Amino acid sequence: MEHHRTRPRQHGQRRGAPRPPLPPQAGRRPAAERPPAPGGSRPAAGAGPRQPSGPRLTGLGGGLFCVTAMFLLGFLDDLLFGASLTGYGVLSLPVCALTALWVRGSDLLTAPVVVPIAFAAGLLTVADDGGGFLGGVMGLVTALSTQAGWLYGGTLVAGLITVVRRIRMIRRRRRG
Numbered sequence: 001m002e003h004h005r006t007r008p009r010q011h012g013q014r015r016g017a018p019r020p021p022l023p024p025q026a027g028r029r030p031a032a033e034r035p036p037a038p039g040g041s042r043p044a045a046g047a048g049p050r051q052p053s054g055p056r057l058t059g060l061g062g063g064l065f066c067v068t069a070m071f072l073l074g075f076l077d078d079l080l081f082g083a084s085l086t087g088y089g090v091l092s093l094p095v096c097a098l099t100a101l102w103v104r105g106s107d108l109l110t111a112p113v114v115v116p117i118a119f120a121a122g123l124l125t126v127a128d129d130g131g132g133f134l135g136g137v138m139g140l141v142t143a144l145s146t147q148a149g150w151l152y153g154g155t156l157v158a159g160l161i162t163v164v165r166r167i168r169m170i171r172r173r174r175r176g
Contacts, residue, residue: 057099059107063114066099070122083126085143089150092119096154100161105169112159119151120144 057065073091081087095118100111120140127143129136144151 056104059110062103066118067121069095070118074122074125088126096158100158115158
């Protein structure tokens with residue numbers, strides 16, 4: 001069976017062939033000949049709107065950060081406050097906010113998803129274990145049900161930060 005091309009053949013150089021250098025644009029000097037910017041230094045490449053400082057985590061990295069931080073906060077809460085569930089809930093809110101702030105733009109929607117999972121993972125260290133596996137499960141379920149307000153609050157914080165960051169990204173993309 002014969003297959004016909006659907007696109008016209010492109011005339012020009014082949015992929016592997018080197019390209020000739022482009023002529024300088026009219027009215028523009030090459031970068032080496034330009035005078036320095038005011039202030040004595042040249043602007044950084046790609047200098048545009050200032051990006052927020054802090055790490056940029058992938059979705060998986062944000063999840064690992066959140067779970068690890070909540071687990072460590074659970075241990076810290078157990079040592080300092082004697083496994084106070086309210087203390088754990090209060091300590092979880094900044095972790096939720098940081099997770100939503102540090103996740104990179106393309107993985108923004110993962111932040112509100114990993115926050116409740118991390119809350120439950122950290123709660124394992126604080127929840128009452130009544131002895132044995134089933135006692136631990138009952139303690140975790142009881143802690144999750146009594147601390148649902150902190151769980152929803154952290155998820156809400158991460159969700160709001162995610163929505164605001166997403167709106168700002170869309171606006172920036174439309175302007176540029």
